Amino acid sequence: xxxxxxTYRSAEEAARALGGGGAIYLAGGTLVMAEVNANRTPPRLVxxxxxGLRQIVASSETIRLGAGVTMAQIxxxxxxxxxxxxxxxxxxxxxxxxxxxxGNLFARHPYGDLAVALLALGAxxxxxxxxxxxxxADLLRDRERPALVTQIEVPRPRGDRAFGxxxxxxxxxxxxxLLSIAAxxxxxxxxxxxxxxxxxxxxxxxxxxxxxxxxxxxxxLDEGTIARAVAVAAQGLEPPTDSLASAWYRREVVGxxxxxxxxxxxxx
Amino acid sequence: xxxxxxxxxxxxxxxxxxxxxxxxxxxxxxxxxxDLTPKYGCGQGGCGACTVLLDGExxxxxxxxxxxxxxxxxxxxxxLGGPAPHPLQEAFMAHFAAQCGYCTPGMLMxxxxxxxxxxxxxxxxxxxxxSGNLCRCTGYEPIxxxxxxxxxxxxxx
Numbered sequence: 231x232x233x234x235x236x237t238y239r240s241a242e243e244a245a246r247a248l249g250g251g252g253a254i255y256l257a258g259g260t261l262v263m264a265e266v267n268a269n270r271t272p273p274r275l276v277x278x279x280x281x282g283l284r285q286i287v288a289s290s291e292t293i294r295l296g297a298g299v300t301m302a303q304i305x306x307x308x309x310x311x312x313x314x315x316x317x318x319x320x321x322x323x324x325x326x327x328x329x330x331x332x333g334n335l336f337a338r339h340p341y342g343d344l345a346v347a348l349l350a351l352g353a354x355x356x357x358x359x360x361x362x363x364x365x366x367a368d369l370l371r372d373r374e375r376p377a378l379v380t381q382i383e384v385p386r387p388r389g390d391r392a393f394g395x396x397x398x399x400x401x402x403x404x405x406x407x408l409l410s411i412a413a414x415x416x417x418x419x420x421x422x423x424x425x426x427x428x429x430x431x432x433x434x435x436x437x438x439x440x441x442x443x444x445x446x447x448x449x450x451l452d453e454g455t456i457a458r459a460v461a462v463a464a465q466g467l468e469p470p471t472d473s474l475a476s477a478w479y480r481r482e483v484v485g486x487x488x489x490x491x492x493x494x495x496x497x498x
Numbered sequence: 499x500x501x502x503x504x505x506x507x508x509x510x511x512x513x514x515x516x517x518x519x520x521x522x523x524x525x526x527x528x529x530x531x532x533d534l535t536p537k538y539g540c541g542q543g544g545c546g547a548c549t550v551l552l553d554g555e556x557x558x559x560x561x562x563x564x565x566x567x568x569x570x571x572x573x574x575x576x577x578l579g580g581p582a583p584h585p586l587q588e589a590f591m592a593h594f595a596a597q598c599g600y601c602t603p604g605m606l607m608x609x610x611x612x613x614x615x616x617x618x619x620x621x622x623x624x625x626x627x628x629s630g631n632l633c634r635c636t637g638y639e640p641i642x643x644x645x646x647x648x649x650x651x652x653x654x655x
Contacts, residue, residue, distance in 0.1 A: 231520070232519045232520025233499050233519055233520075234499075234519055235502070235519050235520060235563065235565055237565070256563060259561045259562055259563060259566075260543055260558070260561050263522060263543075263560070263561040263562070263563065264541070264542040264543055264561060266520050266522070267522060267541045267542065267560065267561075268541070268542070271520075275519070275520055275563070277563070277566075302555065321630065322546065322629045322630020322631070323556050323608060323611065323612075323626070323627055323629070323630055324543075324546060324549055324556045324557055324558045324608070324630045325543060325558070325630060327552075327555040327556060327557055328557050328558065328561065328562070403625060403626060403629045404629040404630065
């Protein structure tokens with residue numbers, strides 16, 4: 231049961247307040263307020279009204295998203311065009327006007343589709359009270375450790391075919407994803423360099439598909455390359471079984487959806 | 499536990515009431531303020547029955563911290579229309595878009611949020627706008643027809 235709501239002016243103060251333990255951080259509320267309503271939270275609710283957390287700062291190389299930027303803000307920002315297709319597929323309009331980028335990084339399966347896209351794009355995160363950026367991949371590996379993310383820096387992909395995202399859901403237009411795939415395929419000439427493929431729904435958190443990345447790296451995205459990537463689509467992965475799909479089903483279909491995504495990105 | 503005074507604008511009129519720590523906006527509106535139009539469906543953001551507008555944006559009142567509306571504008575179905583029903587309410591009646599009626603307040607607010615920024619939506623845009631609202635009676639078609647009809651009539655509050 232919540233006994234106190236603490237509202238801080240800066241993210242740094244909020245982070246310090248969280249450090250004491252017995253507290254949970256409230257951002258957009260779509261995940262945490264459901265826990266509050268069910269009486270499943272520690273007693274202190276910590277939040278901040280830091281305006282920096284709601285800002286989007288774009289340059290030619292990167293997009294810097296405040297952790298409190300909502301899906302609706304992303305969709306309203308021309309600078310964030312690369313993320314529009316992803317943000318549009320998250321929740322309904324109400325969820326999109328509440329759910330934040332920072333919260334999505336900590337969303338448990340089957341949520342967290344934006345984090346999958348950001349992982350593939352090679353995003354880095356800034357934590358309150360720290361000067362250096364940390365890779366999102368690193369943050370996702372031990373996201374149970376308390377950390378207050380303040381900014382997410384997203385490198386801009388070059389060209390329309392450098393990034394693609396697909397979300398597989400049973401209910402349309404709005405359902406939780408049984409799996410999602412994000413592909414970042416930068417080209418040097420005709421060859422792909424610095425490939426990153428990220429999955430949602432194939433583990434307990436967004437993860438990179440290392441075997442698929444190895445199959446694509448340095449290759450030309452043609453029929454043969456796609457076949458080699460699809461052959462190892464589920465290699466080394468232990469997807470969850472839940473009410474949306476079984477582990478077996480996820481392993482069976484991930485290659486089908488990976489093939490369709492790669493084929494889409496291979497067309498000029 | 500100390501209650502917190504909240505001052506905000508509800509349907510155009512300034513209101514003040516006390517919120518409990520961690521109380522959500524839906525509970526605050528219904529019990530603290532006495533506006534019973536937003537409905538409690540699931541309490542976890544799945545059904546949309548509690549949809550209200552916060553500074554014009556549709557939000558789930560059950561997942562909004564009551565304290566977060568301090569100084570902001572909240573609109574509910576109680577503020578729709580005046581002496582006569584709002585054109586959306588007229589259209590919902592004309593198209594039999596409410597059966598049990600429990601989802602209707604949320605549907606109306608989602609529809610209002612849509613028409614406020616997009617007065618002539620396509621059918622697909624209407625479906626998208628109400629995709630966060632569950633209805634177990636109508637099969638959605640009468641609701642979609644009602645919203646399209648209200649838009650076509652061009653009537654704005």
